[in-house]
């Protein structure tokens with residue numbers, strides 16, 4: 001029996017729908033279900049046969065979905081959506097035989113994105129990122145996380161986060177912002193990583209926190225980026241400012257990133273290809289979500305798989321995200337990310353969909369308000385032209401989205 005919110009008529013009642021509620025990270029399927037919406041929140045999600053009254057007496061508007069499936073709106077919990085330029089030319093050069101060093105010497109790589117992002121106006125950054133966000137929305141995304149990290153100086157990091165916040169206002173999508181000042185070492189700090197971390201902790205983080213521009217703080221902890229000690233300095237500062245943390249961990253080597261994230265009770269640790277069983281156990285103990293990024297694995301042609309069996313055995317919630325970024329994952333489709341999570345990482349379609357809904361919400365600290373079809377949660381829903389929820393991860397390049405409701409309002 002599904003609980004329902006009573007008191008006044010609902011705004012909308014969707015009937016003749018099959019529901020993948022994703023409660024507890026499972027399909028939680030309800031065939032011949034109905035969803036009631038009031039004040040932007042879910043007022044009912046359960047069997048149509050258990051509705052407390054006739055549809056016309058429950059809601060001002062009733063819409064039949066003709067047997068379509070309804071899921072929670074998809075959540076892309078790890079993106080670098082705001083950036084200047086792109087790296088298509090570099091992609092081409094590599095396939096023509098240029099080495100990483102050739103490209104770096106010609107000014108390519110992340111440095112080129114940093115330069116383009118510093119040079120771009122706020123308007124231009126917003127236009128480019130909005131186009132990418134619209135592609136994500138096209139296949140059902142209603143909440144997105146956006147990281148800074150291509151400014152690597154205070155004004156540009158602030159600019160990126162302001163653009164990220166603006167995108168939420170422009171599109172109606174819930175945008176969660178993450179400060180990733182410790183993403184890479186800017187060229188002007190070459191060989192002086194500790195001095196750059198001083199800048200991140202002493203100037204950038206306090207400025208970002210004072211302007212309330214970040215919902216979380218992230219670091220790229222890796223041999224080619226920042227050490228566990230430098231990461232811990234940033235996390236200590238984030239904790240002092242009351243900001244939760246996330247971590248790019250163990251993508252290219254096991255640097256103990258997962259355990260470090262757990263030590264700071266991180267919301268999530270992300271990538272995790274080289275995470276040890278010990279790291280997995282630490283994450284389980286801390287309630288840290290594992291965010292898998294199959295787009296980067298694919299694009300970089302990685303071969304080392306994240307420890308999926310160990311994550312499952314330890315009961316670590318697994319999320320899946322696009323990692324949309326110009327260098328290693330120019331991916332703007334959550335549905336394709338779901339397919340890749342299944343084909344490359346061997347997640348089941350149910351695990352992949354949980355990774356884009358319930359567990360992705362948890363990775364953003366939104367587990368209580370988003371990610372499942374449950375009474376009281378945000379009425380973020382997608383109706384799909386599919387016969388079973390597995391089709392969302394199965395099809396490649398298809399887009400069966402029929403309609404999206406964001407906080408109960410039909411989105412374009």
Ligand SMILES: [Zn+2]
Pocket residue numbers: 078079080248323325
């Ligand atoms: Zn990333």
